Amino acid sequence: xxxxxxxxxPEQIVKALAEGExxxxxxxxxxxxxxxxxxxxxxxxxxxxxxxxxxxDEAKRLRELEIENQRLKELLAEAELDKKMLKMIAGxxxxxxxxxxxxxxxxxxxxxxSERRACKTLSQPRSSQRYExxxxxxxxxxxxxxxxxxxEFPRFxxxxxxxxxxxxxWRVNFKRxxxxxxxxxxxxPVKKAKKRRMGNANGGIIRRAAERPNHVWSIxxxxxxxxxxxxxxxxxxxxxxxxxxxxxxVGRKFTGDDLVQLLSxxxxxxxxxxxxxxDNGPEFISKSVRTFLGFIEVGTSYIEPGSPWQxxxxxxxxxxxxxxxxxxxxxxSLTEAQAVIESWRQTYNHRRPHSGLGGLTPAEFASQxxxxxxxxxxxxxxxxxxxxxxxxxxx
Numbered sequence: 001x002x003x004x005x006x007x008x009x010p011e012q013i014v015k016a017l018a019e020g021e022x023x024x025x026x027x028x029x030x031x032x033x034x035x036x037x038x039x040x041x042x043x044x045x046x047x048x049x050x051x052x053x054x055x056x057d058e059a060k061r062l063r064e065l066e067i068e069n070q071r072l073k074e075l076l077a078e079a080e081l082d083k084k085m086l087k088m089i090a091g092x093x094x095x096x097x098x099x100x101x102x103x104x105x106x107x108x109x110x111x112x113x114s115e116r117r118a119c120k121t122l123s124q125p126r127s128s129q130r131y132e133x134x135x136x137x138x139x140x141x142x143x144x145x146x147x148x149x150x151x152e153f154p155r156f157x158x159x160x161x162x163x164x165x166x167x168x169x170w171r172v173n174f175k176r177x178x179x180x181x182x183x184x185x186x187x188x189p190v191k192k193a194k195k196r197r198m199g200n201a202n203g204g205i206i207r208r209a210a211e212r213p214n215h216v217w218s219i220x221x222x223x224x225x226x227x228x229x230x231x232x233x234x235x236x237x238x239x240x241x242x243x244x245x246x247x248x249x250v251g252r253k254f255t256g257d258d259l260v261q262l263l264s265x266x267x268x269x270x271x272x273x274x275x276x277x278x279d280n281g282p283e284f285i286s287k288s289v290r291t292f293l294g295f296i297e298v299g300t301s302y303i304e305p306g307s308p309w310q311x312x313x314x315x316x317x318x319x320x321x322x323x324x325x326x327x328x329x330x331x332x333s334l335t336e337a338q339a340v341i342e343s344w345r346q347t348y349n350h351r352r353p354h355s356g357l358g359g360l361t362p363a364e365f366a367s368q369x370x371x372x373x374x375x376x377x378x379x380x381x382x383x384x385x386x387x388x389x390x391x392x393x394x395x
Contacts, residue, residue, distance in 0.1 A: 014051050020044065082121050085111055089122075097131070100124045142170065143180055150186055153352075155324040157188045163353030167361075208275065208301055210240035213366055216301065217246065217273045218314035221254070221281065222321065226331045234341065235259070236321070237266065240277070240313045242366040243354050246270060248321075248345045250338045256286030263289075267296065277301040277311055320348075 008016070020033045034041055088110065089103045100122055107118040119126050136142075145168075149161050156164075158181040162174050210216040218238045225231055233254055237247040249262055263276075276293065278284040280302055293300055303310035325344040331337035350363045357365040 010051065013047050017047055017051060081111065081113075085113075085118070085121050094122065097124075097128050101129055104129055139180070142172065143184065145170070146177065146180060146186075147184065153324065154328060155188060158186070159355070160353060163359045164351070166359070167351075167353070208277070213239060213241050213369065214271050214273045216240045216275045216277055218277045218311055219259075219284065220278060220311060220314045220318065221283075222318045222326075224326045224331070224337075226333060226337060232331070232334070232337055235262065236314055236317060237262075238314050238317050239273075239362075239366075242362050242369070243313070243317075243357060244362040244366060245317065245345050245348050248341050250334065250341055252334065254283055256283050256288040259283050259286075260288050260292045263292070272296055272298060275299040275301045277303065277314075279303055279308070279311060280305050 016037050016039075020037055023033045023036065024030070028036075030041070030044075034044060037044070039047075085107050089106065094100045094103055101124070103122055104115065104118045104124055107113060107121065108115060111118075115129065116126065118124075119129050142165075145165065146161055149164055150156065153160070153164075158178050159174055161181075162172060162177040165172050165177065208216065216239075218236075218240055220236055222234050222236060223231060224234065231252065233251055235247065235249040235251075235254060236245065237249075238244070239246055246266060247262065251258070276298055278300075283289065285302070290300065308315050321344075325341065329340055331340065348362070350361055352361060353359045354362055354365070360368070
């Protein structure tokens, strides 16, 4: 007797119907037919209703269509599931293997899918998904040092921190520091770049560029306030070739005579520049300053009025100065401001890597240039002395 629990294929059902019809035509009773085929009367009637008059090939084709239809339904369900999973993680770019690993775990937990399915949806190799990073023994010390430098220089990005680490002897590259930077959640707010147009005045940095140390100095003022609201006026003096900050003089006010006094001290200490670039501020174009510079034979390079981009080196320095010092410090008094700003100037010259100098500090660049320079000595110039300075001030 045929096993009634076995599920028959459509072509087998059509064949059984044909045998049953032949038995009935031969005079067999319905009960004998049902017993021979091993089916109940209800099953026989259902077969006749569904497959009556159908041939075996047609039943087989019907079965294939049902299977194909079921497979298409499954593919559609999988596509819809993939769409939902991709929509869930569409909030950010999955560029790094670590982010892809996290996304795969999220999909497994949220949709109860296998690791294979989640990796296939995100095009993540399973070998990458199962990879476990090996932590370098020195990495915790490196992270601790990075955090110390960030605490000391909160406005530095990962590139500046990398240069400072190299100065200290760490053998690291930008990519490694960037990975740790992102891992620790460090971030410096990005500033929007302003479009600048070039000036056409003869005193601008394009028409008269610095060619050696002490060739062109840039001077300008920047302003801030102490805690009680009183203003601070800070004079910046920059060597455009070495990017050194020669002076950051802090006071409540400056006159032309104050500027002459400061410049005379700097000339004695560092030598006399060929030109001094500045804007047309009243202190810089005062009679006492022009008389003094003319006596010392220092050329003046005034930029066009309303064109600060023509004095780009000092403007760039002021941007760093305000971002890394003035915007981070609250000065309680003039004396405190002088001490803090002078400390920052020393840091800028001797510790802060400068991207325009190939990662060297201004002091390192000036030292290396002096050691390797093969430029022929310039004609001797009249160096300032105490008597000459006194005569110029009296005149």
